[in-house]
Amino acid sequence: MKNRLITITLSVLLPIILFGGNKPKYVFYFIGDGMGFNHVSLAELYNGYNKGVWGPLPLSFSQFPVLGISTTYSASNLITDSAAGGTALATGEKTTNGVIAMEPDCSEPLNSIAYKIHDAGYRVGITSTVGINHATPASFYAHNCSRSNYYEIAKEMGESGFEFYGGGGIISHNGNNKDQMSIYELLPQQGYTVVEGIENFDSANGAEKVFLTHNYGWEVNTLKYAIDQNENDMTHADIVAAAIEFLYRENSKGFFLLSEGGKIDWSSHSNDAKTTALEVLDLSDAISIALEFYNRFPDETLIVVTADHETGGLALGKGNGYNIYLNELDFQECSKDFVTKKGIKAIDKATEKAHIGWTTVDHSGANVPVFAIGASSELFSGRMNNIEIPERICKAMEIEY
Numbered sequence: 001m002k003n004r005l006i007t008i009t010l011s012v013l014l015p016i017i018l019f020g021g022n023k024p025k026y027v028f029y030f031i032g033d034g035m036g037f038n039h040v041s042l043a044e045l046y047n048g049y050n051k052g053v054w055g056p057l058p059l060s061f062s063q064f065p066v067l068g069i070s071t072t073y074s075a076s077n078l079i080t081d082s083a084a085g086g087t088a089l090a091t092g093e094k095t096t097n098g099v100i101a102m103e104p105d106c107s108e109p110l111n112s113i114a115y116k117i118h119d120a121g122y123r124v125g126i127t128s129t130v131g132i133n134h135a136t137p138a139s140f141y142a143h144n145c146s147r148s149n150y151y152e153i154a155k156e157m158g159e160s161g162f163e164f165y166g167g168g169g170i171i172s173h174n175g176n177n178k179d180q181m182s183i184y185e186l187l188p189q190q191g192y193t194v195v196e197g198i199e200n201f202d203s204a205n206g207a208e209k210v211f212l213t214h215n216y217g218w219e220v221n222t223l224k225y226a227i228d229q230n231e232n233d234m235t236h237a238d239i240v241a242a243a244i245e246f247l248y249r250e251n252s253k254g255f256f257l258l259s260e261g262g263k264i265d266w267s268s269h270s271n272d273a274k275t276t277a278l279e280v281l282d283l284s285d286a287i288s289i290a291l292e293f294y295n296r297f298p299d300e301t302l303i304v305v306t307a308d309h310e311t312g313g314l315a316l317g318k319g320n321g322y323n324i325y326l327n328e329l330d331f332q333e334c335s336k337d338f339v340t341k342k343g344i345k346a347i348d349k350a351t352e353k354a355h356i357g358w359t360t361v362d363h364s365g366a367n368v369p370v371f372a373i374g375a376s377s378e379l380f381s382g383r384m385n386n387i388e389i390p391e392r393i394c395k396a397m398e399i400e401y
Contacts, residue, residue, distance in 0.1 A: 024300060043276075066370075113401075126165050151183070167212075225263055313366070317357075
């Protein structure tokens with residue numbers, strides 16, 4: 001596809017793009033945690049249904065001109081967890097389930113591409129809709145033999161020196177026994193300005209490094225599901241916009257932004273179809289912000305979207321008859337987190353009537369999609385092992401891997 005002019009039509013009116021192996025200056029790396037091919041299809045179908053269109057209505061990223069497919073297995077299991085999956089996508093190395101950026105036997109740490117890119121002079125941001133020390137984002141800055149060592153993992157945030165962190169808070173911010181200095185108090189000692197609430201982001205003006213989170217208090221470590229959000233709640237799109245605003249400098253070498261849509265996985269573990277569709281759409285909205293930036297610098301920007309694994313074994317068309325009845329989900333106004341056991345049964349029954357099914361409440365071994373657009377995006381076409389994705393990002397940026 002090198003040096004070939006391809007015209008594409010996107011909902012955000014993307015310009016004509018040239019695939020010429022350009023070196024990107026700005027790299028966005030989006031991970032939809034638990035997002036398989038059928039998650040994308042469900043979101044497209046729901047997007048069409050919600051807007052009165054018969055059939056699927058594409059998402060911001062599902063129209064990207066480059067499409068690949070990635071394996072997801074770990075060094076220990078054919079079905080990965082988010083720690084091993086995140087490690088593969090961050091470091092380009094397989095590890096054991098439950099391990100964060102360490103060799104499978106925990107003998108040596110594995111450095112993520114975020115460090116390689118930072119060492120090369122780029123500004124770096126790490127964001128997530130869940131706790132910033134949850135497995136996937138942690139794999140980009142921390143090293144630990146157990147994903148459950150949340151406090152120790154969080155302490156590595158400030159040690160990384162990365163310019164921007166943003167997300168759903170910090171899990172066990174004051175230790176498992178609540179007897180340690182809060183990470184919220186430690187970060188300022190490490191040179192970070194802590195901003196609580198997107199409405200207060202202006203307070204980061206002039207800061208060298210920032211951690212942006214919600215304004216729900218230190219004990220809350222996730223953003224709300226999209227279905228549960230109110231008008232003033234901070235969204236994934238808000239975080240991406242803030243990260244771009246902070247990381248972009250006219251005369252800088254560029255930036256790298258990792259951003260995870262973490263609650264696609266959570267809603268899929270709950271087998272909550274409508275909430276899952278809206279979480280994928282929420283990720284699409286966040287990627288739309290990156291696409292707006294891409295439109296300003298199409299020859300210098302690369303956007304890669306993938307997943308660490310598939311969750312739930314999502315099936316579209318469970319039951320008799322060749323149809324999916326999305327109208328059966330109309331009554332649901334909140335996630336399963338906010339309903340009684342009776343309400344959960346009603347949601348499950350409606351999902352069954354909609355002919356949407358789940359084969360597990362855990363992860364599956366399914367392959368996942370890879371979408372890409374922009375400078376050197378042709379590198380992400382075709383079938384690949386998940387450990388190849390970070391290597392290809394470094395290749396695109398001409399950074400030693």
